[in-house]
Amino acid sequence: MVTIKVDGLEFCYGQHPVFSNVALRVDSGQVVSIVGRNGAGKSTLLKCINMILKPAKGVVLINQTPVASMNQRQRARQVGYLAQKSEQLFPSTVFDTVLTGRFPHSPVRFTQQDEEITAEVLEMMGLGKYAHRQFNRLSGGEQQQILIARALTQGADILLFDEPTNNLDLQHQLQIMHLIRKLAREKGIISILAIHDLNFAAAFSDTVVLVHNGTVFAHGTPAAVFTKENILEAFGVEVKIYDHHGIPHIAIAGM
């Protein structure tokens, strides 16, 4: 069981605050989507959670332990970060790519056990057939799965996704979102997503955090956050909300 708590988080680029006073609590097995306009600070918030960027104020606690007090490798054993762009300049095989997930455990030399864990994760995720292919040669959706496999090899039980469905076709978008849900359900893994697609956020998250004007504008279940008023205020777009078995479905008004 793992819990992550964010309290009073503030981040500034130079003197200019991107967001302030952000609070959040996520329990084991939950999926949280952070939504908001471009430049609202979704990705920045994500990077502050595992200290890739240093917040100006506030704390992030994993099971009561401040993340700031951990060293980089201790953090990496708990939190996996899936960046938006992950193209390799010099192509590696999928196995080598996933094996680097063991870096926080074996920083100098990978052991036989590291290789075993890598192979097991690849098998478990049904990615064995890609193991010895070039990472760069795979489709965007496959690459995203490989990076999720790497985060699992890392031993992380909190995954931070920066735009996980960017540049993917509809089928692969669905595949990734289902995988995120499955990991939450079967392994209790927490996923925090910075995401643009509001309908995906609504359909796949337990909690939605709407970031606007440098702070958390709305926070709660998808149905509570995705109201006509909130979306008009945060995005400046008129929408209609349809209820689909309790999940809000957002459509642009007048189209």
Place this chain on the structure above:
Amino acid sequence: MITLNAHSIQEQYRKSVFLKILFIVALLQCTVILAIIGCGAGPIQFEIPQIVKALANGLFGFSFAVPDNAVMVITSIRLPRIVLAILSGFGLSIAGMQMQVVLRNPLASPLTLGVSSGAALGAGLAILAGFSLIGGRYMLIANAFIFSLLPCVVIFVISRAGITGHGMLILAGVAMNFIFSSISTLLTYFSNSEELKSLSLWMMGNLGRATWNDIAVLFTVLIVTMPLLFLQNQKLNTLNTGDESASGLGLNVEKTRLTVLILTAVVSSSITCFTGIIGFVGLVAPHIVRMIIGNDARYLMPASGFFGAAFLLGADIVSVKIIEPAVLPVGIITSFVGGPLLLWLIIRKQGQRTW
């Protein structure tokens, strides 16, 4: 081939590792064979068995029957040159390979970062202007070494100032190249033809100047830096999917980048100040090896090193033999072969496969 269960996935991985190690061993053997052939290259011809015997006599105190002058010619004249070729090829190639990964730029090499043009300026100041920071026999070498470290200091200062994008660092290297080249050109403009020839000969890259003392200095530098660079390899692998991903994996990206840049700068400066500018080994050798065994730095580093050593040895043998009895500067051969090789690699890059 489709592998599905963990055991066979790992099995196949082990197999690919075994092939990589085999490749490294093969390169090592190539280097040894080329070294022996290299001992035979020169105005006085020796047969291979004579060379092996002379080496055994000279280095290990055996007393095989060999021609009178063989031991002296081989161990005192030819061997220093061969050893310098091995050390230089090894070091330059590894420096280039690690620079390429930490700067995430396939064009990074001691040449691109300004190390070589810095060394040329140092040598130019010593030869043409008589300016030197240290006097005596090592005046030119020390000057070249100190000036070749300058671009690295500038890059270090720039990254300390918070400008850490790898594109920026390589641009800084390019800028340093321009600055140094313009000063060198200015110096040559005011020099006489004797000085000019002496500088251009230095700049062409030459392995023939080495003495055993020089080699001892270089060997010491490599013995200290290589293990430290080897320890960076696993970190270099995590850097491969980008800085942010690497941070997320728990790597201190900036510290790794600086460590590698400083170490590779010391390696390439130490080599360049003894040999002059030897182009393309540091740039091309890692790319060729990468195309064969892939990008796992733990194997790529030793393989690049031995490939570079074999490549430079081969080039040196050609430079000795091509217009006997004259010896061409080896830098001409490496650039002449390296340029087309690089072009071929670029064209062929589509459809490449690695182990």
